Amino acid sequence: MSTTLTSPARPDGDAAPAGVVNDFSIQVATANGSGSQTSNTVLMRAIFQMGIPVSGKNMFPSNIQGLPTWFTIRASKHGWIGRKKEVDFLVAMNPETAREDCLDLEPGRVLVYDEPLKLNELRSDLVMVPVPFDKLVGPVCPEAKLRKLVKNMLYDGVVAYMLDIEMEEIRKALFKQFGPKKVKAAELNWGAAQAGYDWAKANVHVEQPYRLERMKGTQGKIIIEGNTATALGCIFAGCTFVAWYPITPSSSLVESMIGYLKRLRTGPDGKGTYAVVQAEDELASIGMVIGAGWAGARAMTATAGPGVSLMSEFVGLAYYTEIPAVIVDVQRVGPSTGLPTRTMQGDILSNATLSHGDTRHPILFPSGPEECFSMAANAFDLAEQFQTPVFINTDLDLGMNNWMSDPLPYSDAPIRRGKVLSSADLDRLGGFARYRDVDGDGVGYRTLPGTNHPAASYFTRGSGHNEMAQYSERPEDYVNNVDRLSRKFNSIRGAVPQPEIDAAAGARIGMVYCGTSREACRESQEQLQREQDLPVSTLRLRAYPYTRALDEFIDSHEVVYVIDQNRDGQLFQLMRLDLTLERIQKLRSVRYYTGLPIDARTITDEILRQEAQ
């Protein structure tokens, strides 16, 4: 029977939005471990399947059950998939945060909430829809212990009705999510989603401004987490060895790798053409990677900031012994407890110079799943060609959130294993000097252990060696070696991916950024043009060391804003290490460090504030 319970008056005021189609954000506030991840993914996928560009950002605690979690889905007909700061449509399920969540909303926004929370007592300027979830869940879920989980699927139905999401797409997304092995669970949840929809249809008569409408903005696209994309990238780059220690937010990268390796890299003998070792800590995982790289495997590890700091000594050793290694750093806020499940570009500066002595390491900065995939291959090729550790700096936002992306681009370019001498080469050459710069690029030739030749062996040791890899503490040998390493780093400059530049006609202002700042920076560029008539050029750094393109970009602008997702402006500081004083003087710093992914409005506001000064 229908009631008149849910028919609040349309809120007053000018702020109330009207007729918003395919351009708003939905936030769901729940407690973690309540099954909300499934409901939220289904909601996001259903919108995607309707052809509407969409992004999903999960803000979750470092906890398994019971702490507050927010999931924000942004639908954008313009294709903006960065985080949107403002919440337009809120589903409040968590009593812990409901009050604050409700008070944070701008007037005129929509609030769907669990009826007993009585949020209608707090405000009268929102579109309020209380839903009796507990009453609805009983009939669709006879088993009491499952009700907490199934309850969340009810709101998918309610939201679907209110926003015009096609229920057939909800059904498709839901069954895909549960997979062929959990059809029973999928059916139970589908029943709940339908119940939510039916209840809303009978009871929700309120007018509200938001609506979703089928469009053609996601054709050919996929939805993937960055960690999965990196995992696939490493596998398709021919990686044969992985050593790792579990750490948020990188664990799912290796777990995804293990799954796909079993599927893709099991040989005809039923055995794996790879080894994955869960090590006792990050010191061991990087040590194993270096041992494997020394012996000729394509070796990698994945970790986060605290892990990288434990790897510091070994990374320095790999730099001086010139052993290839790929280190994926899924950056997060650190160290220790606090915000390990929040995002940050936290390790740019430390990775570039990790370890003691004079060290410089290349870093690649993927900005989305496609680059997670393609840069994995870049990283392995660079590591082996230049015989050095290479970092891939992604972050939690990219690694653990679902991203709409073009399909990952297969490459059949030859895998570059670098300068490795075989026994036939040694027959021809008669011998070799491991650390001699034969080709003028700073890169010596190496042999692998096990090479069947009396001239193959050499002794690998830290910084104290001469060109012949013999132990030496002579000053001239040391200088000769570190100067060659500098030349090598310069050679790397010519081999890393070039920046992505979007030059605006007549732009006085430039914006430089890296990684996941991309979506927010591009959107801010558009906001500044559209709202302020202010043309801004952008340059996205895809790698460290920087290339000449950065110099030229700075030279052609009066002011260049460097966008950072950290407090200390790490990208800004790293640029200052390498640039001329004249160029440094043109740089300004924009920093965002809340633990949430950066958003366009923040950048726009900050650039305008600094411009006004």
Added chain:
Amino acid sequence: MSTTAVPPKKTNHIGLEVVQYKGGKTTLCAGCGHNAVSERIVEAFYEMGVEPWRVAKLSGIGCSSKSPAYFLNLSHGFNSVHGRAPAVATGAMLANRDLLGIVVTGDGDTASIGIGQFMHLLRRNLPLIYIIEDNGVYGLTKGQFSATSDYGAKSKGGSLNEMHKLDCCLLGIELGATLVARTFSGDKRQLLAILKAAIAHKGLSIIDVISPCVTFNDHPGSTMSYAYMKEHDVALHELDFIPHFDDIRLELEEGEARDVTMHDGSILRVKKLGRDYDPTDKMGAIRTLHEAEDAQEVVTGILYLNTQTKNFFDTLHMTDTPLASLPEQVTRPSKAALDEIMEELR
């Protein structure tokens, strides 16, 4: 033209001379036990006819960790970082399972800074020879006690060690090493037989060699001096190693010895001395070590041997080809495979 007949050079069964197993000149102190270990390694690999280029020799940091430079010049060597040789060796062995890996570390490297890596190495039964040149002190930093020093041992400066010692052999037996031995750098015959057994063993071999430090731990009051070892070394058995390529098979004397067949077909003949010691009995081995400590004896020989357990390559279901030499066609899946995954993500 000279008519002098050159006597044929002495070679091993793969036609190499012993000089091809030698290393660089040692820079350790004269009389250091570690030099004797290096000499035995040269002999063992020569006599076993191991191709030197198939060997990877690794170490951490410390006096002992310098020693890979003093044997097998034709093998690749890696002097890594303090306490972390187990990790580097694990990566190298997994990258190329055809390598014969030998790690030489010390008691500081293994039992203190590297104890975590050592214990986890023990759990994996990776085919690897792991030698601890054990002298109870830090040599390179001039004589501080290490964690293997006996309770009550006296330092050169006269201070007493009041910390309980850490027994790497007990840990080895407890945590999964499949060949565990303790020996003395001064006992050439026993050390050589143990090294050969370790070369034949396709699992993790832990060899704790009491190797006196002549500079910092060879004084009265030391429990790891040459003099102390001469008095307290109690051999559990006499070891004969009969390599698989050797045709000579001596009859086993009933009741006096037992034969263990190694992974490569070689025979380890364990001859009874004072007591009847069964190296395949794990609990017996643990009990013997505890009893020896109470009796202030250093029991030496092969303490524990298990040729039945699967090794780390089996555990990881790794292909027989070394990972390092897999071709691109094997390591990079097809476009069709990627297309299929993309379809699932739409």
